[in-house]
Amino acid sequence: MSTPTPPLNSSTVSQCVNLDLINAQLPGYNGLHWVRTDREGYIESIQPMRSEKPPAPCLEQWQEMSLLDVNGDWVSLGGVDLQINGALGLAFPEVTDADGDRLQQICDRLWEQGVDGFLPTIVTTSTDKIQRALAAIAAWASHQHPQQQTAQILGVHLEGPFLNPAKRGAHPEADLQPLTRDRVNRVLGEFADLVKIVTLAPELDPTGEVISELRSRGIVVSLGHSLATAAQANDAFDRGASMVTHAFNAMPSLHHREPGLLGPAILRPDVRCGLIADGQHVCPIAIELLLRSANYGKGVFLVSDALAPLGLPDGVYPWDERQIEVKNGTARLPDGTLAGTTLPLLTGVENLVRWGLCDVGEAIALATVSPRKAIGLPTLTVGQPANLLRWSYREDTGNLSWERLQCNRHRNRQSSPTDP
Numbered sequence: 140m141s142t143p144t145p146p147l148n149s150s151t152v153s154q155c156v157n158l159d160l161i162n163a164q165l166p167g168y169n170g171l172h173w174v175r176t177d178r179e180g181y182i183e184s185i186q187p188m189r190s191e192k193p194p195a196p197c198l199e200q201w202q203e204m205s206l207l208d209v210n211g212d213w214v215s216l217g218g219v220d221l222q223i224n225g226a227l228g229l230a231f232p233e234v235t236d237a238d239g240d241r242l243q244q245i246c247d248r249l250w251e252q253g254v255d256g257f258l259p260t261i262v263t264t265s266t267d268k269i270q271r272a273l274a275a276i277a278a279w280a281s282h283q284h285p286q287q288q289t290a291q292i293l294g295v296h297l298e299g300p301f302l303n304p305a306k307r308g309a310h311p312e313a314d315l316q317p318l319t320r321d322r323v324n325r326v327l328g329e330f331a332d333l334v335k336i337v338t339l340a341p342e343l344d345p346t347g348e349v350i351s352e353l354r355s356r357g358i359v360v361s362l363g364h365s366l367a368t369a370a371q372a373n374d375a376f377d378r379g380a381s382m383v384t385h386a387f388n389a390m391p392s393l394h395h396r397e398p399g400l401l402g403p404a405i406l407r408p409d410v411r412c413g414l415i416a417d418g419q420h421v422c423p424i425a426i427e428l429l430l431r432s433a434n435y436g437k438g439v440f441l442v443s444d445a446l447a448p449l450g451l452p453d454g455v456y457p458w459d460e461r462q463i464e465v466k467n468g469t470a471r472l473p474d475g476t477l478a479g480t481t482l483p484l485l486t487g488v489e490n491l492v493r494w495g496l497c498d499v500g501e502a503i504a505l506a507t508v509s510p511r512k513a514i515g516l517p518t519l520t521v522g523q524p525a526n527l528l529r530w531s532y533r534e535d536t537g538n539l540s541w542e543r544l545q546c547n548r549h550r551n552r553q554s555s556p557t558d559p
Contacts, residue, residue, distance in 0.1 A: 146156055154163035158393050158525065158544060159206050162188055163520055166504040174214065176525040184521060206380060211529040214544070215503050216519050217255030220484045221336060221440065222296055222384065222413055224260045225447030230277040230418070230458065231259040231295075234272045238497075239279050242292075244290040246283075249290035252483040253541055255517075255526050256291040258335055263299030264459065266326055273330040280333075285524055293514070294335030298384065300326065302351075302364035303340040306323065308389045309478040311459060318343035321351050331356045333531040335514055338384040340365035341375035341400075356381035359514055362400050364389040372400035376407055385444055386412035387421045387455075388477075391430045405433045411513045417480045418445070418489030419469045423494045435501045440509035441487040446470050446479040485541060492532065499532050499539060528536070 160174040171188040216344040225231050226245045229238060249257060261272050273295060299310050301318040315321050318339055327334060336359045341350065350360050362375055363384025383390075383404045391399035404410045412433060414424060433439050443449070446463065448456045453465045459476065463470045468482040483508055491502040507528075508518045517523055527544045 156534045157205060157281045160214055160527070160544070161206060161208050162211055163209045164500065165501050166213070166215050166508050167519060171211065173423040174525075178531065180525050182519070182523050182525050184542075185519070187213060191360050194510070205464065209529055213499055213532075214505055215507040215528050215530065216291075216511075216523065217250075217526050217543075218255050218441075218484045219293070219514075219516070220249070220254055220443050220445075221510050221513065222239040222260050222298070222442035223249075223257050223445045223449070223484075224262060224298075224479060225512045226449040227455070228444060229243075229446055230447040232268055232272050232459070233262045233263045234259070234275045236278065238275060242276070242279050243289070246292070248484075250288060253485045253528055254447040254483075254542065255524075256293040257395065258294050258296040258514075259292060260298050260513045261294040263302060263314045264309070264316055266300075267296070267318075269300075269326055270328050270330075272307040273328065273333060277330055277333045288526075293516070295330075295333050296336040296338070297326070297334055297362070297444045298338040301337070301339040301343060302389075303343060303366050304437075305366055306340070306364045306389045308364060309458075309472055309476050311461075318349055320348055323349055323352065326492045327356075331358065334358055336382065338363040339378065340367065342367045342371050347374060350375055350378040350380055357498055362404070363388075364398055365402040366391060369398050369400070369403050373403045375400075376403065376410055381410055383410065383412040384438070385420065386414050387425055388415070392421050404440065405429065408434075408437065410438070410511065412439050414439050414487075415444045415480065416490050417442055417482050418490060418494075419480065420477065426491070426494075430497055430501075435497060435510040436504040440513050441484060441506040441507060442510075443482065443487070445481055445483070449481045449483070451481070479493060490506060493537050495537070502539070503530055 157176050157178050162171045163174055165172050170217050173186050173392050175184045177183040200364055214280050223377050224427045226248060229241045236258055254548045256308055261269055276295060283291055299312050300316045302310055302315055304312055304315055338351055339363055353360050359382055360380040360381035361384045377396055386401055393401055430439055455462055463472060465481050468480055470478045472478055488502045491497050509520050528541045529544050530541045532539050
């Protein structure tokens with residue numbers, strides 16, 4: 140009988156052909172599990188642990204495995220960011236055909252920050268700029284391969300221009316547009332298949348035609364930058380809206396007589412609320428109220444809402460025709476208006492755990508499971524690329540940290556001109 144391959148530590152994982160994890164906690168699963176990947180780097184099986192070693196039938200195959208005992212740590216897919224406005228100095232509304240190298244650098248940086256996929260978010264700007272950015276992103280994203288070790292562009296999130304001027308926040312008022320079918324079709328142009336989410340203020344279209352039109356095209360409708368009443372929000376949800384953009388921000392506060400759009404969103408099991416957990420956009424008390432009332436990952440997912448200076452130091456940066464100042468990861472306009480953040484998505488996971496607002500598994504799921512479900516992507520299941528994160532929690536400090544678990548699977552499955 141051949142000698143079993145000894146367990147590996149994380150520093151040697153990068154030399155593996157394939158990787159088998161034992162004693163792992165997984166978001167959405169109960170107890171410890173064994174995760175096996177195949178030679179091409181896909182998840183082959185997920186089974187409960189019945190002992191400290193993989194099930195007996197696999198013992199004879201140990202010589203072909205690279206075992207890693209994670210000793211009860213959490214293992215997840217990487218994060219998915221459904222609202223990110225730019226990075227490394229490039230704002231997504233400004234993307235042109237000449238920005239391919241910069242988009243690749245952004246994808247690589249987000250991968251380093253634990254993100255598997257994201258929706259470049261185009262905020263309110265002119266129709267011409269939106270069309271130019273959509274064309275450039277579509278052309279570049281068509282060349283991505285799911286097995287590359289880089290964050291994947293999953294589509295685009297249009298945050299505007301169909302927003303209520305009274306709740307526009309940092310969006311330029313001059314570029315806001317009426318919410319009509321004609322205007323929406325003009326903005327989407329030939330790129331409706333690329334757009335995955337549109338944030339809009341439903342009260343701007345009393346007929347409700349636009350939401351129905353967008354849903355017929357397979358686009359997720361998210362309510363935000365809005366003064367919608369609870370009745371208007373419920374009507375929008377009845378028509379197919381299924382998301383709320385950055386809960387609490389750019390919308391009326393919850394009120395005991397008029398709960399606005401957030402109240403019914405929390406109560407509806409088919410609606411998920413995006414949340415920025417940087418400690419500036421929403422205070423921890425309000426975050427805890429939202430998490431508890433919306434049943435954590437079943438009704439909430441984390442977003443970064445990161446702006447173009449993500450990955451750059453604090454300072455003053457251009458933002459459309461204006462400037463923003465970044466201090467400690469928070470970006471504001473000169474008049475003090477909160478514009479966004481420059482903190483990575485997974486910082487929100489670490490914050491929720493450090494603040495004691497939810498347990499480790501729930502916090503991880505908010506950035507890795509819930510956003511995938513919100514746009515209909517598979518979660519941690521057999522057949523998915525094994526782009527895995529290992530999360531370690533220290534009870535003595537309350538700190539949560541993560542690292543990527545990688546294999547050299549990409550030698551075996553490279554992108555080529557003949558790939559479908």
